[in-house]
Every structure is written in C-alpha cells, then in structure tokens.
Amino acid sequence: MSDTQVHLHEVYHRYIEAINNRELDRMHEFAHDQLTFNGEPVSRDDYVAAIQGHLAAVEDFVWRLDDLVIEGDRVAARLTDTGTPVTEWLGLQPTGKAVEFTEYAFYHFRDGRFEDMWYLLDTRAVQSQLGA
Template identity: 55%
Template sequence: MSLEELRAFYLRYVELANDREFDHMDEFAHDEVIVNGTLIARDDMVAEFRRHTDAVPDLSWEIQDLLVDGDRVAARLIDTGTPVAEWNGLAPTGATVSFAETAFYQIQDGRFKVMWYMMDVDALRRQLAG
C-alpha cells in the first residue's frame, strides 16, 4: 500500500469504529492480531470494541495527528463519550469524558497485524471522580 492508501485505510478504520460497523473488521485486521504484545483473535478484538461501546454508547474517536511511514501508522486521537455503565473499573457519573489515546499499527498484506494503544486513564479517572 502507498502512504496515501495507508492513510485512507486508517481513516476508514476510524470511521468504521465511530459507525459501530465492527462486523466489517475483517477488512482491517488479520484473523489473529498482536495487540499490546499479546496475540489475540480478531473476534476478541471486536468483543473489546463492543465492550467499550456498550459501556460508552456515544464513544467517538477523533484523529488529531496521523503519521504513516512504510508499513506503519501512528495516530493521536481524542476519545469522547459519556459512560452509562462501569468502564475500565470506573462507575459512571453522568459526566462526559474526553481523553487522549495514542495508537501504533503495523500493516501486513493490507490489514493490521500489530497494534499498540495507550489511553490516558488518569485523565479518565479524574473526570469521572468529579
């Protein structure tokens, strides 16, 4: 994939997540993906997305920075939503939260093979603590 194709690929991936089109994840991720150093099935990755969006139905990802280099993509995102159920061990308070996420990906044969992401959980805790 060219750099522009990888950029468009990632933009479609974030759009898929924001539209809750998780059943199309096979277009973006291999059957098995290394996520934060652990090999997991794509179905488990989809289940994790669903866990997040069940707890935070209006969760959205907004790309702030997107870098593409060779077969790698790096993104800085702002995640925003209002938890309605316990999420990441935190009880909902009715507050809308907004926090940073940094993600790195390696693409192999046109799909994600390796994914690393970090969320600013401390900011999330502070906002839910009120």
C-alpha cells in the same frame, strides 16, 4: 506521499469511520484474522469484543483522529476520544459526566491490514473527569 502511505492513510480513515459508525462487521477489512493486541496474540473476534466492551460501557463513544503518521508499513495515531460512561468502565463507576481524553495507537500493517496494534488511553484524565 508514497503510494503505500496514501493507501494506509485511506485505510485508517475508513477504519475510524467504521468504528464510529458501529460497523464492527467490517473489521475484516482492517485487521488480520490473527493479530497481536497490546503484546498478546488474539483473534480478530477477540479484538472486536474489546471494542464492543468499550462501546457497551460508553455507548456514545467517538474517536476523533487528530494526528496520523505513516512510515513504511507502520502507522501512529493520536486521537481524542469522547463519550459518557453508562456502566462501569476502566474500573470506574458512571457518574453521568462526559469524558474527553487522548488515545495513542500504533499499528504494523501487512497486505493492507494491521497485524499488530498497541494502544494507550489517558486513564488519568478519565479518572479526573469522573471524579475518581
């Protein structure tokens, strides 16, 4: 791996660790002040609020990194997400059932932090598991 790939590999692993440890105050280490999130310009605070929304609805949410591909300043990740919704989430009511589903996330990094992020959740799997 190139030095850039090694660096982004380390950064991404720390990012997932920070989210799983609920250390959202560390997001300045990973994301620029202004970024593009699923095609929309947002502040880092807005991005953190989106994560907090998931965590409020699924308090035991865990992201497990399964695959990480780095090419230049771009990162692609396949994750397995798990948790048990406790409030309405993704338009679905909680049932007490845990869910496990795939998430795909793509990033463009500049100066060691991402400035663009796109993600896609397998909501069909979530709906199926919650009985919707």
